Amino acid sequence: MTLLAAVAVGLAVAFVSLGAYVTVRQQMYRNLDDSLKDRAVQAANNGVLTNYYNLQRISSDALGLSDIRVGVYLDSGQKVNAKLSPLPPMNATELAVARGTAPDGYSIETVGTPNSPHFRVVAVPARFCPREDDQACDDGETLQAALVVAQSLKPIDRTLHNLGIVLWAIGLLGVIGAALAGNAIAQSGLRPLARLTAAAESIARTEDLRPIPVTGSDEITRLAVAFNAMLAALARSQDRQRRLVGDAGHELRTPLTSIRTNLDLLAQADKRGGLRAEDRQQLLDDVRAQMDELTTLIGDLTELARDTPQVRDAELIELSNVVEDALLKVRRRASGVEWDVQLSPFPVWGDERLLGRAVTNLLDNAAKYSVPDDTAGHRTDGEPLGRVTVRLLDGVLTVTDSGPGIAEADLPHVFERFYRSSEARSRPGSGLGLAIVKHAAEQHGGMIYARNAPNAGAQFTLWLPHAATQSR
Incomplete structure (x- = not known):
C-alpha cells in the first residue's frame, strides 16, 4: 500500500507537473512571439529602422528595443545591423521573408545551440532605404528586405528552469508525503488483518474453533465474518465426525458382542462334547447373519465418512x-x-x-x-x-x-x-x-x-x- 500510494501520487504529480510546465512554456513563448511580432511590424511600418541613415545613427534604446537585437536582411543577402546592436541571427528563413517567399509572409523561430545563446527571431517584410544621408528615398530607390528582431531566451529559460525545480521539489515532497501517509494507512488498515492472522495461528495451534470477535463494516470485517463462517462449518464437520464415531462405536458394539457371545457358546459347547447338529447350524447362521450386518454397517460407515461435497469422475x-x-x-x-x-x-x-x-x-x-x-x-x-x-x-x-x-x-x-x-x-x-x-x-x-x-x-x-x- 505504501508503494502503491507513492507510485500513484508520483505519477499524478508527474503528469500535472509536465502539463503545467508545457502550458507555461507555450504561453510564455506565445506572449513573446506576439510582442516581438507587434514591435517588429510597428517598427517596419513607421520607417525609422528601415532607413539606413536612421539604422546607423539611432540607438535601439530610443525605440524601446533595448532588450533585443535589430537588423535588416536585404533580398540580395546583405545584412545590416542597428547602431550599437549586434547583428541578430539570420539564415535562410529570414532571407525567404526578405524575398517574399515565406509561406506566412513572416517567420518566427528559435535559433541557438547548447553552447550559444538562444534567441527567438522574428522577421517581417519591409522596404529598405539605402541612402546614407537624411534624405528620403523615392519609391524606386527602396529595396525589398526583412526587418529582423531577435530577443534572447535567457530570461524565459531561467524562469522555466526555476519552475522545473519547484515542480520537482513539490513532486518529491508529494511522493514522500504519500509514502508516509500510505504507510500509516497500511498499518492502520492492516491492523485488523494482523489480528485475524494471529487468531488463525492460534486456532491452528490450539484447534479451538470458537469464532473471533468482529467489529466494523469494512472489507477486513467481511473477511473476518467469512472466516467465522468457515470456522462454524469446520466445527459442524468435526461435530458430525465425532457423532459418527460415537454412534458407529455404539452400533458396532452390538453385532460384535453378539458374535463374541455366540463364538464363546460354540467353544464351550465343543469342550463339553459339542452341540446337536441343528443347534450348531442355528448358532452358525446367527453368527453369519451378524457378520453380514457388521459388513453392511462398515460399508455404510465408509460411505458416509467420505463426506465429499460432490461426485468426482462422474x-x-x-x-x-x-x-x-x-x-x-x-x-x-x-x-x-x-x-x-x-x-x-x-x-x-x-x-x-x-x-x-x-x-x-x-x-x-x-x-x-x-x-x-x-x-x-x-x-x-x-x-x-x-x-x-x-x-x-x-x-x-x-x-x-x-x-x-x-x-x-x-x-x-x-x-x-x-x-x-x-x-x-x-x-x-x-x-x-x-x-x-x-x-x-x-x-x-x-x-x-x-x-x-x-x-x-x-x-x-x-x-x-x-x-x-x-x-x-
Whole structure:
C-alpha cells in the first residue's frame, strides 16, 4: 500500500507537473512571439529602422528595443545591423521573408545551440532605404528586405528552469508525503488483518474453533465474518465426525458382542462334547447373519465418512438401469413382496455405484416395512405379504411401501445418521441406509424427502437433475 500510494501520487504529480510546465512554456513563448511580432511590424511600418541613415545613427534604446537585437536582411543577402546592436541571427528563413517567399509572409523561430545563446527571431517584410544621408528615398530607390528582431531566451529559460525545480521539489515532497501517509494507512488498515492472522495461528495451534470477535463494516470485517463462517462449518464437520464415531462405536458394539457371545457358546459347547447338529447350524447362521450386518454397517460407515461435497469422475448413467439392477438384488432378498414397477428412461451424470447403493437402500427399506415383523421374508399360502410400488418418471423416483407408515414425530429425522424410530428398533438395520440415500442425492445435485402415502405406507421421493442440466 505504501508503494502503491507513492507510485500513484508520483505519477499524478508527474503528469500535472509536465502539463503545467508545457502550458507555461507555450504561453510564455506565445506572449513573446506576439510582442516581438507587434514591435517588429510597428517598427517596419513607421520607417525609422528601415532607413539606413536612421539604422546607423539611432540607438535601439530610443525605440524601446533595448532588450533585443535589430537588423535588416536585404533580398540580395546583405545584412545590416542597428547602431550599437549586434547583428541578430539570420539564415535562410529570414532571407525567404526578405524575398517574399515565406509561406506566412513572416517567420518566427528559435535559433541557438547548447553552447550559444538562444534567441527567438522574428522577421517581417519591409522596404529598405539605402541612402546614407537624411534624405528620403523615392519609391524606386527602396529595396525589398526583412526587418529582423531577435530577443534572447535567457530570461524565459531561467524562469522555466526555476519552475522545473519547484515542480520537482513539490513532486518529491508529494511522493514522500504519500509514502508516509500510505504507510500509516497500511498499518492502520492492516491492523485488523494482523489480528485475524494471529487468531488463525492460534486456532491452528490450539484447534479451538470458537469464532473471533468482529467489529466494523469494512472489507477486513467481511473477511473476518467469512472466516467465522468457515470456522462454524469446520466445527459442524468435526461435530458430525465425532457423532459418527460415537454412534458407529455404539452400533458396532452390538453385532460384535453378539458374535463374541455366540463364538464363546460354540467353544464351550465343543469342550463339553459339542452341540446337536441343528443347534450348531442355528448358532452358525446367527453368527453369519451378524457378520453380514457388521459388513453392511462398515460399508455404510465408509460411505458416509467420505463426506465429499460432490461426485468426482462422474459418468453418464441411465437411471432406469440402476433401478432395475437394484430391483434384481432386493427381489432375491424379499421374496414375500409384490413389486409394482414402472420405469421410464432418464439419463443423469453421476457415480453409478453410489446411486445404486442409494436406490438399493430405498428398495430394501420399503421391502422391510411392507411385511409384518414376524413373517418377514416368508410367504403364506403363496400370497404376497406386502406390496411395493416403484415409479421412475422424468427423473423422479417414487418408492411407496404398504407398511404402517412413519410417525409424524419421526418424519423430520428419518434421514439422520443412526436414527431409528421405536418401531424400527425391533427390525434389523443400523439406521444408516436412508442417510446414505440423502448423501447420494445431495452429491448429485438432487433431493430426497419422505411422507406418508394417502393409502397408508411410507412414500420416499428421490429427484435427480437431467444430464443435460448437470455439470460434469
